[in-house]
Each structure stands twice: as structure tokens, then as C-alpha cells.
Amino acid sequence: EAEVAQSPRYKITEKSQAVAFWCDPISGHATLYWYRQILGQGPELLVQFQDESVVDDSQLPKDRFSAERLKGVDSTLKIQPAELGDSAMYLCASSLASTGELFFGEGSRLTVL
């Protein structure tokens, strides 16, 4: 069964350090999303890609966060420098078309000390 792959599953880092997350969507899924989920909250969209283009990054804190999907397949989300408030689950999701049916990866849990 096709899955969205994410790595690392867990990351512990100290504040001010750089951290990166990787996502490989389901093959053929043109739309890729990065969400952040703080414990006890719903996922919040950070960035949406359509193929290699950014559709919406209005909620991405661009002073420290960056995201890319250079070849329109896998994607990387980077945080530099990490802050204590960045501790959260970072979820990658993909969809075949704009239907609202998202397929999520297992997520990358970030702890910033």
C-alpha cells in the first residue's frame, strides 16, 4: 500500500540549532502539504505545493522556516534557528487532486530544548 514517507520520526535539538524534515509523497500525488500540530490542537497548514510550485506559504514563519520541493516529488522543511515554541509534530500530507482527501505521513516529532 502506497504511503507518505517522512523522516526523521523523532528529532531532539537545542534552540538555535538547524533542523530539517524530509517527505516523500505517494507516487503521482501532485499536491503536497506541510502541517504543524501542537499537542492538543488540530493541524495547521504551513505550506502547500502544487508540483514544484508554492501555492500558499502565508502561514510559514519565513524568518526561520523554509520549504522546497525542487523536482516536484519529495520535499524538505527546514527550521533555522529552532526555538522552544517550535516543539510540535510536523506532518506531511499529499493528495492526488484537490479533493480534501489527504494522506498523511507518520509525522516528525520535534522537541526543542
Add this chain to the structure above:
Amino acid sequence: QKEVEQNSGPLSVPEGAIASLNCTYSDRGSQSFFWYRQYSGKSPELIMFIYSNGDKEDGRFTAQLNKASQYVSLLIRDSQPSDSATYLCAVPAPLSYQLTFGKGTKLSVIP
């Protein structure tokens, strides 16, 4: 700003009972609604979606939509301990289909 409101719970029901999960939304133009289930420490998975007013049934799950009241609900019949999870209501934006999620309702089914 699109808002999706859910009671965070926890909602506790005995095994075999009906669990009722509710969601209200602010955008009257919203056309479709999605319910995702998220087990503790896991990622969300889609369980149902609904577009039309009324009820939509899928096994033990029934989604109910009332656009006039801006209200969508999820009923789980014959609740099982395996249904214990957080249920997220999500509403897509009209063109981009970006989902706005509610905070989720945590359901606990007591054996």
C-alpha cells in the same frame, strides 16, 4: 478567517453506545466537510466526508450536515474501545481545498 469549532472533550461513552461528535464552522460558503480520526501519537486518517445536507452513512459511522445551521456531526454507533481517538473536523477552502482543521474531540470508549 475560516473557523472550525469542536468541543475538545474528552467525551466518554460506554462500549456499545452511540457517540456524537459535533462541529460548527464560520464560512457559510463551505461546501464540503471532512472527518479525520487520529489515534494518540499517530497521524490523521480520513474516515468520512459529506457534501450534501442530510445524513451519509458508512458502516457504523454517520455524518450529518445542516448547512443552514452551519453544523456538521459524526455519529458512531455501537462504539468500540478501538474507536477511542481524537476526531478532527476539517473544512476545505473553496478553490485551493486547503483544509482548516478544528482542535479535535477526544473520544474515550469505556469497555
